[in-house]
Amino acid sequence: MAGHSKWKNIQRRKGAQDAKRGKIFMRHAKDIYTAAKQGGGDVATNPALRTAVDKAKADNMPNDNIERNIKKATGTLDGVSFEEITYEGYGPGGIAVIVHTLTDNKNRTAAEVRHAFKKNGGNLGENGSVSFMFDRKGYIVINNESGELDEDVITLEALEAGADDISNEDSAYEIYTSTESYQEVLDYFTEKDFDILDNEVTLIAHNYSGLSAEEEEKMQQLIEALEEIEDVQDIHHNLEESND
Structure with missing residues (x-):
């Protein structure tokens, strides 16, 4: 994790994402649907749903x-059925890219x-x-x-809570946990x-x-193109973005 700040990359794109309020609501809706579908509709017993809400x-x-x-996810309201599909590939310069989607039409999503x-x-x-180049982790920014x-x-607080690692990024601390201890550390x-x-x-x-x-600009264009796809939920990559 040294030399990379996920939080800085998040901040870099936050303004552009905030301008797309309708799209943000749509993605929240799909996150909520997925969490409720997998773990039930009670936020008290479903940590993933509580986080999404x-x-x-x-x-x-x-x-x-x-x-x-x-209600759609728990079958108490008629609605479309969504399917989770993950795509893997490479961007400009050989950057690894993983794209998580949630779709009601996998042929359309695959083509896009x-x-x-x-x-x-x-x-x-x-x-x-x-x-294989990525690990699934809990991630918390203080x-x-x-x-x-x-x-x-x-x-010391992070270790006491059960975290695996912590990074000081000037205006924030990034805390990394196992998936099993994520909710416990977050609650702490x-x-x-x-x-x-x-x-x-x-x-x-x-x-x-x-x-x-030049290559980073092309990679950013790929990220933006993927973000424009309605069914895309998450994009992960191993690009170390510059500070420019």
Whole structure:
């Protein structure tokens, strides 16, 4: 993880994503649907659903929308059936890319993802072609914009909570956990009233690669093209983005 800040990459694209409010609601709806489908519709007993609902509420998604998607997933409301499909491939410069989708039409989604890769200098691979380069981890970001949180103190807190690793990124601490201990660590920091900027179970690359300015621009174009696809839920890659 050294030399790479997932949080900086998130911040880099946050403004553009916030401008797409309708798309954000749609993705929250699918996240809620998936979590409720897999673990039931009760946020008290389904940590993944509780996280999805909390994120939706943080983006001001209406409660009626949240409840409707939970009901769809649990079969108490008629609706379409979504299927989770993961695509793997390479972007410009050999950057590994994993794309998670949730779709009601897999043929449409496959064509759109394939077109995005082909148009932007990438190519799709077989399942497993790049996933071995990533680990599934819990990820929590603690705000330290004030600079008042001492690194030694927060590190001890993280270890006490059961975290695996922590990284100091100037204005924030990035905490990494196993998937099994993620919710316990998140609850620990929530109960202690730390300012949590972001949290999720996600894929973390073993190593990150830099590109030339020209190749990075092409890679960013691929990411943006994939983000424009309605069915895309998450994009993971091992690009070490520059600070420019």
